[in-house]
Every structure is written in C-alpha cells, then in structure tokens.
Amino acid sequence: MSPSGFEARAAQQSPARRARKASMADVARLAGVSAQTVSRVSNGHSSVVESTREQVLEAMRQLGYRPNSAARALKYGEFRTIGVILFSLSSVGNSRTLEAIVDSAAQEGYAITLIPVAVPTQDGVLGAFTRLGELAVDAVIVIMEVHLLDAATVSLPVGVPVVVVDSNGGDRYTVVDTDQADGARRAVGHLLDLGHRTAWHVAGPEDSYAAEGRAVAWRAALEEAGVPVPPMARGDWTSGSGYRAGLALADEPDCTAVFAANDQMALGLLRAFHERGRVVPRDISVVGFDDLPDATSFIPPLTTVHQDFAEVGRRCVERVLRQVQHRRTEPGTTLVPTRLVVRGSTAPPRA
Template identity: 50%
Template sequence: MGAEAVGTEVRQPVMADVAKLAGVSHQTVSRVLNGAPHVRPGTRERVLAAIRELDYRPNSAARALVTRRSQTLGVVTFDSTLYGPASMLDGIERAARTADYFVSVASLRSLDSRSVQEAVDRLRDQGVEGVVVIAPQVSAVGALAKLSSPVPVVAVGSGGRSRVPMVSFDNRAGAEAATRYLLDLGHRTVHHLAGATGWMESRDRQDGWRRTLEAAGARVPRAGTGDWSSRSGYEAGRRIAHDPEVTAVFCANDHMALGLLRALYEAGRAVPGEISVIGFDDIPEAAYFTPPLTTVRQDFGELGRRALELLLKELDGVGHGRDPVRISPETVLRRSAGPAHRD
C-alpha cells in the first residue's frame, strides 16, 4: 500500500480534485460552475463528468469569502407561531428560494428595540446580505428607525412611517370597510375589540374604525383591548354580552372573534340575530366558526413575497421605494354579520 492510502479519511473533494480528474486547471472548473464564457463544449463536458463522478459540491464559505456574497437573507420575526407571521415567513422563504437565496431566521424574545437591533446584528454577523423584519409592533418600528445596519433592511406587516422601506396591508382601509359594512347594515354604531397594545395593526385598525364612525356621525364607543388570543376575545365577550347597546362588534382579528362568538353563545345572544360580529385576517378556519365569520381577508403569503421583492430591489441598489407598499385587503362576507335588529 502506498503512503497515500494510509489514512482512509474521506476528505470532501475540492475544486482541485475535479480539475485533476478532468485534466484541466481549477479555474476552468470554476468557469464551468459559474457559466463563464470561453469554455469549449468538450472540456465543459469533461468537467461536468468529473463533478458528477466525485459528487463535488462547491464550498460556500470559500465562495462567500471571496465574492463577499453569502446568498443568504435574514428574517427576524416575533412570534412565528401565529398564523400571520408564519404565513409571511413561508411566503418569504418561497420567494427567496426562487431568487436563489437561502433564508436564515431569528426570532425575537421580546419587543423592545434593543432586541430588534440584537437580532439584526446577529443576522448581520452571520453575513446575510439583507434582512426583512416581521415585527408589527410599534416599538419594533421605532427600533427600525434607529437601526444602524450596513445591510439593507425592509419591514413587513406593520404600517408605521419609518426610515426603512416597508410593505404592509392597508389595515386602516380594511377596518374602514368592515365598519362601513356594519353601519350600512343599519347598526347605529359599531363596537371594537382592538388587538394587542403596541402593535401597528391594532393602532391602524382601531384608527380606521374610529374614523369611519366619526365620518358617519356615529357615536364612538370605548374600544376593548385584547391580545390577539381567543381567550382575550372570550373575556371581552363576557364583558359586553349583556350590554344592550352592543349590536355590532368589529374584532381586530379572527381568533379574538372566535372567543367573542363563544362568549356570546354562552350568554345566549344570537349572532347575527342580536349581535353582528366581524373579524380580520380570514384564517382558514373562519369559514367554519359558528356562525361562519364575516371577515377581512389578508393574503399574508403575498405580503411576504412582496417584501422579498422589495428587499431584492434594495440589494440591486434600485433606489428605495419612496412610499411604503400597501396591499389592500378584501372583505369576505359570511354569516356572522347581519342587519341591525329592530327593537
């Protein structure tokens, strides 16, 4: 046995191995790999064959080192367990893949701006080329404002004004449509169960609701505040169930609407007979609530894709979108809202 064969360590093949096998220089291998011109079809074939034979994989670290590009994008998210963030993440990942990028995720442990900066830094240390922040909290937006990052950052899902480019739903418009719809049904006014404090979505939806009421000259009741969970919707529902004033409730999301529906049911209030309920999001389950929930649909996947599109533009140095990208939601009519009852 020659000295070569002593260690049976199976070293991963490198470019030089491929080159030797194909009888070319490593540079030619590189050229084939990167589709560079000036490679004769014959040699290209030989190189490709050698690559296949050795099952050679380029070393991404080496490539990243010299090109200064990691082919990786970062996503920072708050609670990727929620339907919205999860769908956005999914949309982003799919879009990134088609653009031939990897995506690395970092979830926030808390909402303060230090935490956001930390997550972005973490991603940056890993060498991501850009990051999209799924952080709909007001505090996060504040964090973005003072965020210092050498890599492009775009935000998604929130609506605040900020220095970073942003794509979001027009939550205000969605809330207006929902409220308007209820008003048009003949309700004297519409109550509101807001989302978690500190979220842009909560603020904007509440805003849209209030404005619509004011524009219609309707009384603006005090809004309840939930935390997006069904439980909080349920608790709010128990509080209002016996209030005869309440004939229509606009919930800031479908999960809370579910809890509300439950509380109303327990209290023996008919929906939409006595009280109309409308949600926001159109989660896949909303159509199967009892009664099926009228709600405002958001296409989170689309939002994720658009965010990535925007980030890619930033990466290409195409001047950053002056105005935030806004996607209009559409309201989905089902059975949980109906005309005001006459008393």
C-alpha cells in the same frame, strides 16, 4: 445524457477522487456539462434546461457535493441569505408573514436565517443585527409589529439593506405592510351598510402597530358616518381575550355588531355570545380580520378581512433584494390591499 452514460461516468471516478471532497469540476465532468452550468444550477438560475438541471443535481447527489457558500460570497459578494428578525411567533399574522417570506425567498434562490428577539428593545435589535452579521447575510427583514420605530431612541443600524414589516417608519426605512386602515374601514362599512346603528370594536394589544392602525380606522369610519362611537374593548390577539370581551359585550343591549381586530378574538366572541344566548348573526353580527384558513369552519363561518400574506412576503423579498442589487436604501411604504370576505356571521339587525 442517457442513464447508462451517466453511470459509466460515475464508475470512472477514481477512489482517490471519491475520497476527497468533490469539487464543482468533478460535478461538471460527471454530469457532462460545463462548470458554469453547475454554478448556475447551484445558484438557482432559471436559465438551465430542466433535463440538464436534473443531470447536474444527480451528479451532486452521487458525489456528495455541496456548494461552498463562503467561496461563492467571496467571488460574487453575496451569501444568498436573508436574515429575518422577529419579535413574536405567537401571533398568527407574524407566523404567516414569516412563512410567506420563506417561500418568496426560496423562489429567488435565497435561504432564510431567523433571529427571534425575546424583548423588543434597542439592545435586542442591535444584538440581533450583530448575530446576523456573524452569520453572514445579504439583507435583513424585520417583522416589527410593536411600536419600536416610533421612539426617538430606537433605530436600525445603517449600511445593511433592511425592510420593515408592520411599522410607520417609511420616512426612514423601506416598509411593507397590509393596508390596515382600509381593511378596518371595509369591516365597519359592511356592518353599517347592513343597517347596524354602530359597530363595537375589540382591539388588539396597545403596543401593536397593526392593532392601533385598525382601531384608529374603526373610530374614523364611525365618525365619518356620523354614528355613535361605543367604548372600545381591548384584547391580546388570543381567542381567550375575545371570549372575555364577548361576555361583557353580550350584556350590552345596544350591541348588535362587533368588529374584532383578528379572527382569533372573533372566535372567542362567537363562543361567548353562544354561551350568553346571543345568536350570531340573528342577534349580533361579527367581523374578524386576517381570513384564517379555519375561518370557514367557525360556527357560523366568519365574515372577515382578508390579508394577502403571500403578497406581503413577496414584496418584502422583492424590495430588500432591490436594495441589495442597487446598493442603496429606498425609504417609503408599500401597502398591500385587503378585501372583505362575507360569510355567515353578519346579517342586518333584527327589526
């Protein structure tokens, strides 16, 4: 439709029609298309020609039309909304996973409703599901992280499509996770291949599933290589906890290589070693986990394990929408591969 034709149609809209709430039929008349085409545009279908889509969107803007999600849900049995239950936004991994889920859901034409849970308990989980039920969602993604599903008293409600991130509950639920063990093995293997006698470890919090997976794999990799397993330090994902661990490790004469469970704690290690006169990587090598965008700006740039958060988010949305489509649960675990990114914080030990 030409701009003049569109403007002429807009001018023909009666004052009474403009005063009441615009309907899909009104948008169709103004855009010069069928109501079915307007519906396709509203639902984000890719089958609409881009020029037609722009006509429909402009007509919506002219009329102040907003798709009625409740009516659509009654007609098609869906709300085009995914609920996300999240126990912590403070960790970089959780926030980046959430960002990836939001982006992937938008590409599929779905909105996200976020329900943060302050205390990770069974009551907290059930309360979050109740709130999501009231807000009308088609499915739920739970960014678990903590060891909730390990306890026999903790379970997720049945009857709703669910995908869980960071959990070992694949025998009961659909789980999507980074391959934590493979990432840790890559980090340890890199340090041993450089010639270090062993690799020390700064682990994440005890209640974190991801932290435990990385710590268990770290120990297993050392044992399989037949090298000493040094005492493990414990952090809380923050750079401050890495700094405190680094001050202690700097006093260990046999410590020439450290694998930190995330990049934030690795940053704290770099600061502690600098303050104690331990030059990285000449005196001590450091490997992180996550591959934060700022990892290249650390001094020196950080060798780290790359997590593909975008792929985790995509697979979460894919798996949960597949459950919506087939109307059945699909227990099992999907692991997203990692890769080692070698930068300037690792080198062979001094002779």
